[in-house]
Amino acid sequence: MKITLFIPCFIDTLYPRVGISMVQILEKLGHVVTFPEALVCCGQPPFNSGYWPEARQVARPVLQGLADAEVVVIGSGSCGAMMKVFYTELFAGEPEEAAARALSAKCYEFSDFLVNQLGVTDLGAVFPHKVTIHDGCHGLREMNGKAPPRALLKQVRGLELVEMAEAETCCGFGGTFATKFPAISSAMGEVKCASAAATDADFVVSNDSSCLMHLQGLLSREGRPLKTIHLAEILASV
Amino acid sequence: MTERDKILQRIRLALKNPAPMPGAHGSATGLRAARTAAESARDWLPQVGPSPGDWMTLFTKHCSDLKTEIVVVGDAAAAQEQLRRLALAEQWQRVATHGAGEAAEAAGALGLPVLSTDGGYDAKELEACDAGISGCDALIAQTGSILLTARSGGGRALSVLPPHHVVVARREQLVPDLPAAFAWLHHCYGPADWPSMMTLITGPSRTGDIERILVLGAHGPKKLTVLVY
Amino acid sequence: MNPHAVQFQSDAGRLAADLTHRQRIQSAMAKYGAARGPRQALFRDWQEGRQTAAETKWAGLNQLDEHLVAFEKNATARGTQVHWTSTSEQARQVIVDILQRHRAQRIVKSKVMTSEEIHLNQLLESLGFQVVESDLGEYIQQLKGEPPYHFVFPCMHLSREEISDLFENHLGTAQTHDPEELTMIARRVLRQKYIEADVGITGANFLVAETGMVSITENEGNARLTAALPRVMITLVGIEKILPRLSDLALFLPMLATAGTGQPLTCYNTMYGGPRQPGEVDGPEEWHVVLLDNNRTTLLADPEQRDALHCIRCGACLNVCPIFKNVGGFSYGTTYQGPIGSVITPHLRGLQDWKHLSGASTLCGACTETCPVKIDLHHHLLHNRRNGVQQGGSRGEGLLWRAFAFLMNHPRLYGLAVRLGRLAQPLQNMIAGEALDPLQAWTKTRELPELAPQSFREFWKNHRPALPQDQRRSS
Numbered sequence: 001m002k003i004t005l006f007i008p009c010f011i012d013t014l015y016p017r018v019g020i021s022m023v024q025i026l027e028k029l030g031h032v033v034t035f036p037e038a039l040v041c042c043g044q045p046p047f048n049s050g051y052w053p054e055a056r057q058v059a060r061p062v063l064q065g066l067a068d069a070e071v072v073v074i075g076s077g078s079c080g081a082m083m084k085v086f087y088t089e090l091f092a093g094e095p096e097e098a099a100a101r102a103l104s105a106k107c108y109e110f111s112d113f114l115v116n117q118l119g120v121t122d123l124g125a126v127f128p129h130k131v132t133i134h135d136g137c138h139g140l141r142e143m144n145g146k147a148p149p150r151a152l153l154k155q156v157r158g159l160e161l162v163e164m165a166e167a168e169t170c171c172g173f174g175g176t177f178a179t180k181f182p183a184i185s186s187a188m189g190e191v192k193c194a195s196a197a198a199t200d201a202d203f204v205v206s207n208d209s210s211c212l213m214h215l216q217g218l219l220s221r222e223g224r225p226l227k228t229i230h231l232a233e234i235l236a237s238v
Numbered sequence: 239m240t241e242r243d244k245i246l247q248r249i250r251l252a253l254k255n256p257a258p259m260p261g262a263h264g265s266a267t268g269l270r271a272a273r274t275a276a277e278s279a280r281d282w283l284p285q286v287g288p289s290p291g292d293w294m295t296l297f298t299k300h301c302s303d304l305k306t307e308i309v310v311v312g313d314a315a316a317a318q319e320q321l322r323r324l325a326l327a328e329q330w331q332r333v334a335t336h337g338a339g340e341a342a343e344a345a346g347a348l349g350l351p352v353l354s355t356d357g358g359y360d361a362k363e364l365e366a367c368d369a370g371i372s373g374c375d376a377l378i379a380q381t382g383s384i385l386l387t388a389r390s391g392g393g394r395a396l397s398v399l400p401p402h403h404v405v406v407a408r409r410e411q412l413v414p415d416l417p418a419a420f421a422w423l424h425h426c427y428g429p430a431d432w433p434s435m436m437t438l439i440t441g442p443s444r445t446g447d448i449e450r451i452l453v454l455g456a457h458g459p460k461k462l463t464v465l466v467y
Numbered sequence: 468m469n470p471h472a473v474q475f476q477s478d479a480g481r482l483a484a485d486l487t488h489r490q491r492i493q494s495a496m497a498k499y500g501a502a503r504g505p506r507q508a509l510f511r512d513w514q515e516g517r518q519t520a521a522e523t524k525w526a527g528l529n530q531l532d533e534h535l536v537a538f539e540k541n542a543t544a545r546g547t548q549v550h551w552t553s554t555s556e557q558a559r560q561v562i563v564d565i566l567q568r569h570r571a572q573r574i575v576k577s578k579v580m581t582s583e584e585i586h587l588n589q590l591l592e593s594l595g596f597q598v599v600e601s602d603l604g605e606y607i608q609q610l611k612g613e614p615p616y617h618f619v620f621p622c623m624h625l626s627r628e629e630i631s632d633l634f635e636n637h638l639g640t641a642q643t644h645d646p647e648e649l650t651m652i653a654r655r656v657l658r659q660k661y662i663e664a665d666v667g668i669t670g671a672n673f674l675v676a677e678t679g680m681v682s683i684t685e686n687e688g689n690a691r692l693t694a695a696l697p698r699v700m701i702t703l704v705g706i707e708k709i710l711p712r713l714s715d716l717a718l719f720l721p722m723l724a725t726a727g728t729g730q731p732l733t734c735y736n737t738m739y740g741g742p743r744q745p746g747e748v749d750g751p752e753e754w755h756v757v758l759l760d761n762n763r764t765t766l767l768a769d770p771e772q773r774d775a776l777h778c779i780r781c782g783a784c785l786n787v788c789p790i791f792k793n794v795g796g797f798s799y800g801t802t803y804q805g806p807i808g809s810v811i812t813p814h815l816r817g818l819q820d821w822k823h824l825s826g827a828s829t830l831c832g833a834c835t836e837t838c839p840v841k842i843d844l845h846h847h848l849l850h851n852r853r854n855g856v857q858q859g860g861s862r863g864e865g866l867l868w869r870a871f872a873f874l875m876n877h878p879r880l881y882g883l884a885v886r887l888g889r890l891a892q893p894l895q896n897m898i899a900g901e902a903l904d905p906l907q908a909w910t911k912t913r914e915l916p917e918l919a920p921q922s923f924r925e926f927w928k929n930h931r932p933a934l935p936q937d938q939r940r941s942s
Binding site for chain 3: 240241242244245246248249250251252253255256257258259260261272273274275276278279280281282283284285300336355356357358359361362365380381382383388389392393394395397398399415416417419420421423424430432433434435436437438439440441442443444445446447448449450451453455456457458459
């Protein structure tokens with residue numbers, strides 16, 4: 001299958017290992033991976049801030065650039081939800097409405113794509129650590145639910161998965177929310193970090209690097225030994 | 239123009255723009271007729287078994303969860319006997335009841351002073367009674383509820399003012415679920431003979447307002463007993 | 468920034484850092500979650516049930532005018548007096564007129580959120596009426612001189628010790644830390660109030676058009692008593708509470724109880740269809756239903772957010788909201804707190820004054836997921852943000868987003884920015900978290916991630932697929 005990756009700016013610049021892992025995994029499974037380098041951002045930050053014309057300005061090239069793609073796989077539940085769910089709202093009544101609906105139908109979050117489109121759960125990964133999982137809100141509620149990341153982690157050799165309390169509660173990142181309401185954002189993150197730390201895990205895993213950026217920022221500041229890691233990085237570990 | 243007309247006019251103006259059907263997210267509206275809760279509630283509500291035996295089992299289980307006392311006996315005489323035991327155990331001095339049905343008969347058989355709400359009553363006197371003994375319209379298996387009205391329950395206050403509410407019910411008054419209970423109300427009182435109060439009572443009065451800790455008898459009765467025969 | 472927004476930032480920031488408060492709210496909400504989950508699981512099909520509930524409300528609102536007229540006709544046929552009020556002032560005036568006509572002195576209220584909305588108690592007290600709240604939580608809040616903290620759990624932020632102190636100060640009762648004894652103290656005081664009251668004021672959960680009834684949901688029995696003993700009863704209710712048919716309650720009552728508190732049904736669900744009727748033994752001689760618009764028609768006129776009027780005030784969206792759980796109920800400064808409050812308050816009280824509440828969300832969607840009538844809550848938070856910008860966004864922020872869009876649409880410029888960022892990062896690290904730091908909003912509490920030495924794009928430029936073309940599957 002020809003798979004088009006969408007790599008948002010923060011994975012590109014801060015967490016390139018996540019994108020590289022996705023490429024390695026998909027190519028190992030025998031698929032052709034393409035990456036439209038000109039597409040940097042889905043437009044979620046201005047959209048969530050209420051600046052919809054500016055968001056459309058960012059999103060239009062994405063619609064064009066992905067128009068011919070067979071499937072689009074996204075390594076972040078949040079950007080994925082923007083493209084799958086919120087584009088149709090952003091472009092409702094606009095000339096691009098049909099294009100937005102067409103894109104919505106072929107967008108997949110990475111773990112969901114592996115499990116439900118490719119039918120793969122065992123990638124031969126080895127990761128001999130205790131991990132706990134944080135369900136990123138957009139991946140969880142707008143995209144694919146709880147099952148795919150857990151199905152994949154279950155097959156990883158040596159990995160012990162311990163569920164934390166309230167895994168489904170938001171970590172408090174929320175994009176620009178994190179800097180517009182830093183006190184609330186940090187309080188929510190502290191609650192999440194405490195839940196994760198209570199499992200005694202070595203790693204918090206998620207399929208959303210944006211949540212992990214927030215949590216790692218708090219964990220490092222608090223000096224906790226717990227580390228964060230994206231699901232794709234675990235699945236690419238051999 | 240009255241305020242009524244102004245409000246109705248604003249509503250009509252507002253409704254000129256149709257809203258999408260729930261869950262449609264901006265796509266075309268009015269694709270199909272809306273489902274109504276009244277017609278399809280039974281399809282979604284919690285399961286109730288098919289037989290009256292199942293209903294009684296479920297009703298009893300709910301009572302136990304809700305802290306409603308339920309006593310199932312063979313006949314009216316046995317129900318009266320149960321009520322006598324209750325009166326003795328709780329040392330009732332005076333009870334309140336209404337009408338001339340099973341509840342009034344059982345209350346009368348106690349040999350205690352009885353306040354009947356039938357012709358009106360003094361609220362302080364009713365409050366001083368140890369128990370309010372009433373009939374009901376139906377018992378509902380699905381939720382463990384008692385359905386009663388201002389008519390079947392001796393007014394609005396008899397079932398809430400005394401500290402112990404005792405319901406005397408016949409076995410055949412047990413209905414499976416809420417749709418059946420509403421159908422019963424329509425059957426008895428519709429289309430225009432409604433009592434001014436109809437209530438579903440689900441357990442004794444309760445509150446969780448202090449630290450979400452359950453306390454019974456917040457304002458209404460602390461105890462609720464259902465005598466079924 | 469407007470004063471409401473400043474107040475919110477300050478209160479929310481303070482409470483988010485208050486660990487005692489956080490612990491208390493989180494533990495109360497954990498109890499709610501533990502009760503609700505299993506109860507909801509008993510439904511044959513909760514998801515289809517909520518879709519049906521949403522469609523019933525949708526259809527009801529689509530004919531709101533007809534249903535209200537039918538309600539009025541059916542209610543007045545049985546002696547109920549129906550009053551139509553457009554504003555808070557009108558609703559207050561109608562109520563005061565009724566009280567004065569009956570020379571009422573003592574008034575007992577069961578839970579009436581609409582009366583918080585129109586600030587009724589302050590007015591009645593200033594006119595010399597004795598007003599007592601009878602819902603235990605509301606009674607405690609009245610003694611404390613505070614509005615409800617949560618519109619379903621009014622005093623959930625107080626400990627039993629604080630309540631005991633309050634009772635000691637106001638009622639002269641002995642200290643006790645037993646919730647049961649505390650409840651019994653209130654019971655004894657309030658029993659007297661029902662019996663002495665001239666007028667009872669209630670709210671309502673539903674208006675039934677078909678039969679001209681109101682339905683009131685409660686656990687304590689205080690509404691039952693309020694509607695039974697005083698000789699005049701007043702019900703203040705929003706016009707959006709309409710349900711077309713009596714039997715619609717067969718679905719709405721258990722959904723409200725399940726979503727609200729995790730009960731199969733709340734203890735008392737009572738349908739009132741008039742004042743005392745001929746042949747009945749008790750009940751008020753007069754019953755007045757005061758229908759309140761108070762900008763509900765403004766929200767009705769917005770088809771995008773009209774479904775916010777479906778709300779049955781179960782409070783579930785507050786209970787699952789991670790923002791509410793950290794900032795608490797008072798920070799909002801609104802009658803209706805949490806996600807539903809953030810959505811509707813801009814419509815009821817002005818967008819520019821209240822749009823900041825819609826900004827204070829991570830858009831996690833827990834509210835939308837839990838709502839028993841499927842209100843698109845987090846989408847509406849986005850709509851309010853968009854509307855807020857359209858009707859008066861900040862010039863600086865607009866410029867910022869236009870620059871952002873320009874950057875993201877020019878990959879070379881973006882690449883340059885990334886390289887410049889790498890150069891700047893060591894400088895930034897030196898002042899991280901300090902007042903000079905332009906990223907202080909992040910770095911005050913969090914470490915900043917490091918820009919990777921090689922970006923994904925830089926990796927991709929040199930990337931050659933692992934397998935030759937002809938060995939690849941092309942399914």
